[in-house]
């Protein structure tokens with residue numbers, strides 16, 4: 128077999144991207160020895176990157192070629208299956224001694240070679256290897272950095288008093304308080320937890336603690352950021368709301384803060400991947416908090432860590448169980464690996480225990496029940512689980528009760544427990560769920576995505592929006608109040624599609640919703656009044672971000688339609704002419720990926736009618752946890768929900 132020609136056939140049939148083949152061609156022309164097999168491996172590393180993996184995991188590849196590479200692709204035509212060599216044939220053709228040859232190849236062994244081989248385990252493109260090394264170096268340095276307030280082996284009385292003040296004196300274990308105490312000790316902290324577990328509540332109290340115990344008279348410079356504009360806005364609102372609830376003496380030291388996107392924090396440069404802030408021009412900050420950190424990819428995390436001054440604290444907030452970014456890497460997921468089991472080193476546990484409330488009797492030891500459960504301690508914790516010494520997983524949702532509706536469904540899917548799930552799917556599909564605790568979750572089984580019952584659901588869900596549009600500004604005190612009501616209504620009901628394309632995908636659902644709501648006089652791609660839209664690329668000239676949501680409105684018949692968005696200042700609105708917007712799509716339905724960082728009162732998650740490797744428990748969990756009050760799961764076959772629940776995303780990488 129001619130390896131390079133087989134690779135070209137793969138590209139011609141859409142099995143590889145142009146960039147994967149170009150890299151292989153480049154390496155092929157440069158190498159004098161073993162050019163073909165090494166070029167094939169380079170193409171595969173690049174192919175994996177396109178699928179979100181920062182490297183090619185060699186053990187996995189040797190164990191299961193098809194599953195590792197997901198080749199042939201899902202929709203491969205029978206013609207391409209005939210024309211293309213299988214992935215197994217290709218790997219077999221590389222020869223059994225390829226791994227030794229690879230280690231000696233100029234493509235991996237020379238300084239600045241395009242590939243990096245880590246042991247016999249992982250093959251990287253150098254750029255991604257560098258990102259990983261940068262992140263590890265930086266986080267380890269930050270984790271080792273202790274601050275004046277925590278320089279003593281046991282917590283100071285002042286710290287315990289502040290925590291008592293902010294969290295209340297209690298004889299029982301508070302994970303939130305623990306997270307706060309842990310974060311005081313070092314320059315890097317992760318606070319992870321599902322929706323409503325109090326990440327914001329905790330981080331606000333952490334900021335108050337840090338301000339209270341800051342080493343100098345100057346207030347700490349705090350920067351808040353999130354991957355998307357929407358997530359930044361939510362973060363800003365909820366942090367500032369929570370600050371107002373603090374006792375007055377803390378609001379004196381902790382004032383309101385603005386949150387920005389990560390791109391804005393680091394400062395984008397036109398036509399460049401590099402940012403204005405970097406190791407040579409670090410951010411002016413003492414504390415940087417990043418929300419929705421599960422969406423941060425490896426390249427962005429490397430840029431963040433590079434741009435932080437060495438003595439700044441980095442605090443990541445997010446739900447480790449949510450989908451990772453579409454770009455390569457699952458940074459938060461990997462750093463939090465094992466967090467359920469704590470793995471805290473005994474000396475850390477002793478310190479943390481000492482920060483809990485004193486015994487009510489005045490004994491200066493914390494109550495037994497306020498101590499970290501001993502089963503979460505690990506003698507080897509510091510060596511084997513270094514990041515977990517800086518990670519707290521919040522375990523109790525204040526928004527969803529674990530045994531009720533949305534919370535129950537999300538937990539069962541997240542923990543891949545299919546017994547309860549299959550019973551619920553069976554009963555719900557027959558309309559036989561009697562448990563009132565499950566009233567806020569419904570299952571709608573339909574054979575076709577154009578089914579009448581889905582149409583009824585969509586018409587009812589979007590009716591209040593239609594009514595607001597028809598009522599116009601005359602029904603409100605002014606046009607701004609009308610605009611605000613419209614934008615709030617957009618958060619009330621939302622269709623989320625597991626896939627982008629296909630009969631049950633986002634695009635088709637948008638076509639159907641447009642047809643059902645507006646008839647056939649418009650199509651989902653036109654600028655019709657009432658069209659909800661999502662920005663799909665950052666537009667720096669208009670200051671709009673990927674993921675921003677707006678709606679086409681017409682305030683009066685003699686004015687042209689405008690697209691209404693939220694402004695950056697609190698309570699402000701923007702009314703833009705549609706012709707100024709270049710990258711938008713209709714947003715009656717959006718993909719679950721795009722919905723990350725948002726919440727909707729009633730969320731409808733639509734699962735496709737066939738199984739696909741893209742259908743995973745992370746995808747379902749992320750979609751379901753977008754629902755604030757009500758969730759409808761729509762699917763042709765309950766068994767597809769069970770299959771998705773059993774499938775977990777495995778992203779490689781050597782961060783841990």
Ligand SMILES: Nc1ncnc2c1ncn2[C@@H]1O[C@H](COP(=O)(O)OP(=O)(O)OP(=O)(O)O)[C@@H](O)[C@H]1O
Pocket residue numbers: 303320321322323324325326327328329365369525526
């Ligand atoms: N210990 C607590 N005592 C009282 N109220 C709390 C406590 N922890 C959280 N809350 C409240 O519970 C609600 C959810 O908390 P919060 O918004 O901090 O959660 P979150 O994890 O940040 O949620 P999200 O999923 O939106 O990111 C808020 O109203 C918050 O004030």
